[in-house]
Amino acid sequence: MPSSDVVVQIDQLSKVFRVGFWGKRVTAVDQLSLSVRQGEVFGFLGPNGAGKTTTIKMLMGLIYPTSGRASILGHPIGDPASKAKLGFLPESPYFYDYLTSHEFLNFYGHLFGLWGASLDTRVDELLELVGMTHARDLQLRKFSKGMLQRVGIAQALINDPELVVLDEPMSGLDPVGRKEVRDLIFRLKESGKTVMFSSHILHDAELLCDRVAMIMKGKLVACGQVSDLIERGATHEVEMVVDRLSPEGLAQLRLLASKVVLQGERVMVVLASQQSVDEALDVIRAAKAKLVSLTPHKASLEDLFIREVRGGQPAAEVHV
Amino acid sequence: MKVLSIALNTFRENLRDKLLYNLLVFALLMIGSSLLLMRLTLGEFHRLLLDVGLGSINIFGVLIAIFVGIGLVNKEIEKKTIYTIVSKPVARYQFLVGKYLGLTITLFVNTLIMAGGLLLVLVAQEVPIDGMLFKALGLIFIEFMVITAVALLCSTFTSATLSAIFTLAAYVIGHLTADLKTFGAKMGEGGQMLLNGLYYVLPNLERFNLKGHVIHHLEVSGSDLLLIVAYGLIYVTFLLVSASIIFQRRDFR
Ligand SMILES: Nc1ncnc2c1ncn2[C@@H]1O[C@H](COP(=O)(O)OP(=O)(O)O)[C@@H](O)[C@H]1O
Ligand SMILES: [Mg+2]
Numbered sequence: 324m325p326s327s328d329v330v331v332q333i334d335q336l337s338k339v340f341r342v343g344f345w346g347k348r349v350t351a352v353d354q355l356s357l358s359v360r361q362g363e364v365f366g367f368l369g370p371n372g373a374g375k376t377t378t379i380k381m382l383m384g385l386i387y388p389t390s391g392r393a394s395i396l397g398h399p400i401g402d403p404a405s406k407a408k409l410g411f412l413p414e415s416p417y418f419y420d421y422l423t424s425h426e427f428l429n430f431y432g433h434l435f436g437l438w439g440a441s442l443d444t445r446v447d448e449l450l451e452l453v454g455m456t457h458a459r460d461l462q463l464r465k466f467s468k469g470m471l472q473r474v475g476i477a478q479a480l481i482n483d484p485e486l487v488v489l490d491e492p493m494s495g496l497d498p499v500g501r502k503e504v505r506d507l508i509f510r511l512k513e514s515g516k517t518v519m520f521s522s523h524i525l526h527d528a529e530l531l532c533d534r535v536a537m538i539m540k541g542k543l544v545a546c547g548q549v550s551d552l553i554e555r556g557a558t559h560e561v562e563m564v565v566d567r568l569s570p571e572g573l574a575q576l577r578l579l580a581s582k583v584v585l586q587g588e589r590v591m592v593v594l595a596s597q598q599s600v601d602e603a604l605d606v607i608r609a610a611k612a613k614l615v616s617l618t619p620h621k622a623s624l625e626d627l628f629i630r631e632v633r634g635g636q637p638a639a640e641v642h643v
Numbered sequence: 644m645k646v647l648s649i650a651l652n653t654f655r656e657n658l659r660d661k662l663l664y665n666l667l668v669f670a671l672l673m674i675g676s677s678l679l680l681m682r683l684t685l686g687e688f689h690r691l692l693l694d695v696g697l698g699s700i701n702i703f704g705v706l707i708a709i710f711v712g713i714g715l716v717n718k719e720i721e722k723k724t725i726y727t728i729v730s731k732p733v734a735r736y737q738f739l740v741g742k743y744l745g746l747t748i749t750l751f752v753n754t755l756i757m758a759g760g761l762l763l764v765l766v767a768q769e770v771p772i773d774g775m776l777f778k779a780l781g782l783i784f785i786e787f788m789v790i791t792a793v794a795l796l797c798s799t800f801t802s803a804t805l806s807a808i809f810t811l812a813a814y815v816i817g818h819l820t821a822d823l824k825t826f827g828a829k830m831g832e833g834g835q836m837l838l839n840g841l842y843y844v845l846p847n848l849e850r851f852n853l854k855g856h857v858i859h860h861l862e863v864s865g866s867d868l869l870l871i872v873a874y875g876l877i878y879v880t881f882l883l884v885s886a887s888i889i890f891q892r893r894d895f896r
Contacts, residue, residue, distance in 0.1 A: 380726075384730065387892075406730060411727065413723060413726040417722045417723050418724060419724055421659040433644070434648065
């Protein structure tokens, strides 16, 4: 159902690489379908080697799909019309290291047909935006990884794109750097842009994304709103720590618990669901033991992720 | 315009590349010292000066064309700098042609510098300079353009090392193509077909060699000169189109 508010539409996209002397087939992306909507921050998640970069490279026209198709802003991938409205930051980017950041951004502006005074102001604005004004005349070879990431983001925005695609924009950055990238993505969203970014760090996605897709071994395993996916992955586990529990009390708790850990006087019990909390509390009171703590397990995308990695089986897609 | 910005950026890249300066300094030293050493052979002095001078310019220019040319595209793919270019509204052929023009500008400047060095020596040694020398230098430059295009074509489908070997082979055989036919005539049918094939596919680089004319004060007609230049440019176009077709299909991975 492609509609006008769909910015990226991916249909049954696959990529098979041939590697090594014998041309062994490696399926990096396997029949992937998903769509990114106008104005949202879309997280493209998956463990290392899941096929995120391969998918993004196909969208950017760097490699050709083995089968399937995709469109960006209503044009088939690789169409200059869509490239003009697109910004892209590759994974661990390398740029022309003999250029200063100012020369670099100017050069990339030219590639969009931007010249003259308007480009100059644009370049200065962007350097300001990513906090690199001080390094304006420094050659990129002298940049740290974090600085490269920043000019990388600046070059992705040079044409004031409608869609910004970032491949692992936060990897390799320190906590402050990650926070800055997150803030920047929020600001892009506020100014009405669509942002698609990949990450293998779920925490970032949870804070940022309207919707996410999770892929594994090239296949889509989940796609939907972050809150829904968290709900799906949630375990509702409750962890209790109890002191001075009698052997009878312990025996009764074992029946309710999914996991029991003994540490001398202290007992740690994990309950599989909140329903058994009341029963467990009754047991503890009856045994005259002391409840030290009771902690509901906070659900996160990580739970779903880990469950999918362990399970290995692609789950049905949630449509939202 | 996009092609031009890529070309100028490539030129800037070359200007900031140490390899190029080393090659150039080395070339100037070689040309200078070999010319000075030859003061001994008095009789043929002028002839040798011109012969060795033009010869060294040719060799060193070709070396620069090959060693910078093979890296033009490969380096961009290896360092992934091409990712951000190709994802912008730049067609792949525009990128290729831009890189090619950039190196051509570099080679042009290099040729000017080396030619300047040669002229200095010639003037110092009171060798009479005539127009044919400049025509010869011009054709040497056209030959550089052909060699650069060969290097670029090779680097669109193979590694830097193999590209260097192929291009060097094309340069050497390209100067021997006339012999290929003669040689082929003496061989069996299979060998003859192969050598004939090479004769027609490889550029006939001897056409760009006017050293003999310079040394023996022979003339080349304007129309002949034009024909040679046209031959070079058409050959370059053919190579660039082939390179673009291969490059267009390539996965950057
Ligand atoms: N150029 C390539 N040649 C062969 N296999 C590749 C290539 N690039 C990626 N792959 C394989 O494709 C799979 C997906 O890789 P990638 O897209 O880089 O994953 P991610 O970005 O999610 O970490 C991996 O198994 C990887 O080994
Ligand atoms: Mg990746």
